[in-house]
Amino acid sequence: MGRFLFVIASLFFxxxxxxxxxxxKEVLPTKTEMNISVKHTDYSEINEKYIDEIKPWKExxxxxxxxxxxxxxxxxxxxxxxxxxxxLTKQFKxxxxxxxxxxxxxxxxxxxxENETLxxxxxxxxxxxxxxQVNSQVEKIMxxxxxxxxxxxxxxxxxxxxxEINLDSLFKNQ
Numbered sequence: 001m002g003r004f005l006f007v008i009a010s011l012f013f014x015x016x017x018x019x020x021x022x023x024x025k026e027v028l029p030t031k032t033e034m035n036i037s038v039k040h041t042d043y044s045e046i047n048e049k050y051i052d053e054i055k056p057w058k059e060x061x062x063x064x065x066x067x068x069x070x071x072x073x074x075x076x077x078x079x080x081x082x083x084x085x086x087x088l089t090k091q092f093k094x095x096x097x098x099x100x101x102x103x104x105x106x107x108x109x110x111x112x113x114e115n116e117t118l119x120x121x122x123x124x125x126x127x128x129x130x131x132x133q134v135n136s137q138v139e140k141i142m143x144x145x146x147x148x149x150x151x152x153x154x155x156x157x158x159x160x161x162x163x164e165i166n167l168d169s170l171f172k173n174q
Contacts, residue, residue: 033131034075040138042071043146050156054101059092067145075134079124085141086121089114100159106151113144 046054054060066088070078093110096102120137123129 034134036131037072037074038135038138039072040070040135041142043067043142044149044153046149047153047156049160050153053156054098054152057095057098059088059095063088063092063145067142070138070141073138075131075138078120078134078138079129082117082121082124085117089117100155101152103155106148106155109144109148109151113141113148116140116144 063085066081066085070081070085073081093114096107096110116137120134120141123134123137
């Protein structure tokens with residue numbers, strides 16, 4: 001009789017523990033802020049007239065394509081891609097091969113852009129990072145890439161202006 005009660009009790013515990021596991025599976029996890037997709041501010045683009053001028057700088061276009069993916073992303077995805085963005089940004093900075101853009105003002109913009117991508121990469125190692133902090137960092141990166149593009153537009157607009165108005169010929173006639 002003792003054995004019979006032991007078997008009945010064991011079956012009872014087995015059945016009730018299985019029911020609890022099934023109930024736990026039915027509860028869907030709630031979406032955390034880290035998994036909510038955010039549409040980030042779009043960055044300004046290079047004027048179509050000047051795209052051909054920077055075509056030799058392939059790394060620029062690689063970074064631009066990568067940032068397209070960050071425009072609408074979750075904080076988790078942004079962190080997952082941060083280390084790759086860090087690598088691409090380093091290549092972008094080191095490969096600047098267009099003489100007219102090799103100015104201190106332009107290099108400063110690229111350095112600040114790189115620093116902010118490094119900050120995003122560092123965030124991947126902070127376990128308690130918040131979605132708000134990640135989203136703010138992505139916004140900064142977009143804003144700084146916009147600044148790089150604005151500077152490119154300004155440099156080539158000035159070059160175009162200078163070539164259209166030959167200042168030397170104006171002063172020689174006096």
